[in-house]
Amino acid sequence: xxxxxxxxxxxxxxxxxxxxxxxxxxxxxxxxxxxxxxxxxxxxxxxxxxxxxxxxxxxxxxxxxxxxxxxxxxxxxxxxxxxxxxxxxxxxxxxxxxxxxxxxxxxxxxxxxxxxxxxxxxxxxxxxxxxxxxxxxxxxxxxxxxxxxxxxxxxxxxxxxxxxxxxxxxxxxxxxxxxxxxxxxxxxxxxxxxxxxxxxxxxxxxxxxxxxxxxxxxxxxxxxxxxxxxxxxxxxxxxxxxxxxxxxxxxxxxxxxxxxxxxxxxxxxxxxxxxxxxxxxxxxxxxxxxxxxxxxxxxxxxxxxxxxxxxxxxxxxxxxxxxxxxxxxxxxxxxxxxxxxxxxxxxxxxxxxxxxxxxxxxxxxxxxxxxxxxxxxxxxxxxxxxxxxxxxxxxxxxxxxxxxxxxxxxxxxxxxxxxxxxxxxxxxxxxxxxxxxxxxxxxxxxxxxxxxxxxxxxxxxxxxxxxxxxxxxxxxxxxxxxxxxxxxxxxxxxxxxxxxxxxxxxxxxxxxxxxxxxxxxxxxxxxxx
Numbered sequence: 001x002x003x004x005x006x007x008x009x010x011x012x013x014x015x016x017x018x019x020x021x022x023x024x025x026x027x028x029x030x031x032x033x034x035x036x037x038x039x040x041x042x043x044x045x046x047x048x049x050x051x052x053x054x055x056x057x058x059x060x061x062x063x064x065x066x067x068x069x070x071x072x073x074x075x076x077x078x079x080x081x082x083x084x085x086x087x088x089x090x091x092x093x094x095x096x097x098x099x100x101x102x103x104x105x106x107x108x109x110x111x112x113x114x115x116x117x118x119x120x121x122x123x124x125x126x127x128x129x130x131x132x133x134x135x136x137x138x139x140x141x142x143x144x145x146x147x148x149x150x151x152x153x154x155x156x157x158x159x160x161x162x163x164x165x166x167x168x169x170x171x172x173x174x175x176x177x178x179x180x181x182x183x184x185x186x187x188x189x190x191x192x193x194x195x196x197x198x199x200x201x202x203x204x205x206x207x208x209x210x211x212x213x214x215x216x217x218x219x220x221x222x223x224x225x226x227x228x229x230x231x232x233x234x235x236x237x238x239x240x241x242x243x244x245x246x247x248x249x250x251x252x253x254x255x256x257x258x259x260x261x262x263x264x265x266x267x268x269x270x271x272x273x274x275x276x277x278x279x280x281x282x283x284x285x286x287x288x289x290x291x292x293x294x295x296x297x298x299x300x301x302x303x304x305x306x307x308x309x310x311x312x313x314x315x316x317x318x319x320x321x322x323x324x325x326x327x328x329x330x331x332x333x334x335x336x337x338x339x340x341x342x343x344x345x346x347x348x349x350x351x352x353x354x355x356x357x358x359x360x361x362x363x364x365x366x367x368x369x370x371x372x373x374x375x376x377x378x379x380x381x382x383x384x385x386x387x388x389x390x391x392x393x394x395x396x397x398x399x400x401x402x403x404x405x406x407x408x409x410x411x412x413x414x415x416x417x418x419x420x421x422x423x424x425x426x427x428x429x430x431x432x433x434x435x436x437x438x439x440x441x442x443x444x445x446x447x448x449x450x451x452x453x454x455x456x457x458x459x460x461x462x463x464x465x466x467x468x469x470x471x472x473x474x475x476x477x478x479x480x481x482x483x484x485x486x487x488x489x490x491x492x493x494x495x496x497x498x499x500x501x502x503x504x505x506x507x508x509x510x511x512x513x514x515x516x517x518x519x520x521x522x523x524x525x526x527x528x529x
Contacts, residue, residue, distance in 0.1 A: 006034040008048030012461040023467040026519035052474040056207025057419035058449020061409030068193035074103030082113040089125040100130035100184040107136040119167030122147040132181035143170035175216040198235040202523035205470030205512040212261040214243030260312025266320035274317035281386040297327035311343040318350040354402035368425035369415030375430030406444040407452035420509040472510040478502040
């Protein structure tokens with residue numbers, strides 16, 4: 001089927017003055033003026049009414065089942081007290097008639113009791129059943145509280161790192177409890193949860209997501225279900241990653257494109273487990289922890305290369321990032337060539353030497369929303385590291401200047417999927433010297449995501465390209481220089497590239513009207529004539 005989209009503002013580097021395009025099947029077949037488009041044969045015509053058309057976004061780091069549970073599960077974010085939260089758990093348990101209660105969003109810092117629910121309280125509210133309640137995704141430490149029956153289903157939970165009193169779990173204990181909780185979902189429930197997350201991505205103009213699966217964060221069945229759903233239904237495209245050391249056989253069996261992603265070389269700054277070269281300012285007795293040796297990481301890189309898979313590593317602290325670079329050097333020495341090319345580091349918040357990172361050939365898969373949530377002189381990063389060291393985190397401009405390929409994501413549900421907000425966060429970060437231009441940030445959230453998945457060349461609107469794009473109610477457009485703002489549509493006179501929406505703080509973000517993935521509409525509001 002041939003579809004003509006006309007009377008829009010089309011963000012195309014090859015046809016910067018285009019106001020119309022034709023999509024034939026999964027391909028962009030033609031770009032040009034709306035007047036010329038009137039002479040084009042098409043089965044369907046879509047009137048864009050001056051809307052902006054851009055490549056669809058790529059969210060390069062997500063957890064879709066956990067995201068779906070925040071959308072469809074028990075939402076505790078509105079609970080104003082501990083008692084209200086427990087009442088909501090009891091109601092959900094009664095309504096579910098014994099089915100597991102999976103909830104999220106509680107924040108005891110805002111409650112007058114200033115404490116988490118206990119396992120005993122969950123046992124009462126849940127009538128002795130399985131209850132898993134994840135703390136608010138915006139908290140400093142990924143954690144949850146679990147009922148006694150769920151804790152009993154996890155062998156040696158109390159002996160794991162992060163197992164606290166009265167059902168509170170973080171770290172390794174949280175990984176295990178979360179996996180056990182998710183395993184209670186039936187196949188139909190799992191599909192519904194994942195469908196909700198993919199639908200939300202489509203509503204935000206996201207045409208592709210990189211799912212960070214693994215034995216510590218989800219399960220093989222979880223990833224298998226998500227990949228099958230994306231093939232069977234009109235959803236954003238899904239690239240799967242399996243974060244297990246040397247887990248190449250499992251990754252291949254699942255159809256993942258990488259044996260990595262959330263292969264955690266260290267932990268999180270919020271929990272004082274990100275591995276640092278110098279101790280934490282607020283906990284000088286610790287510098288975090290490394291989970292693997294250089295030799296183990298080097299061997300992982302080589303095994304991935306042997307079977308044609310990407311390797312990927314979760315690394316936040318400077319010690320963890322340096323360890324990965326050492327592993328690349330060791331692997332390169334063993335094979336006599338650069339071993340890091342095409343592989344990726346997730347988060348990469350504390351890169352001490354961007355030039356060495358670039359020379360290793362690695363891609364930095366980063367989350368600008370982290371800086372928006374925890375950056376600045378009063379933020380969590382400054383609390384953990386001091387203002388001086390915290391100012392060295394998330395230095396997007398220095399990475400880009402060194403030649404490090406950037407791909408933007410959200411780590412949803414840790415921070416919400418919201419690509420335009422992420423671009424704003426990268427262009428207007430807590431440290432102005434870390435800023436990249438809106439155009440560069442936009443490229444990192446579109447082409448950069450495709451390139452990070454080994455699909456260089458995707459993520460543009462051009463004749464012959466894959467028809468994966470989004471349509472936006474965007475209002476005024478702007479180019480990178482603040483004094484070159486324009487109304488309606490225009491181009492940056494220096495580059496010929498059309499302007500982007502004005503993303504300076506205080507301006508409304510664009511609203512997605514339609515998302516198309518390989519020619520299939522996965523989300524739309526009223527547009528067709």
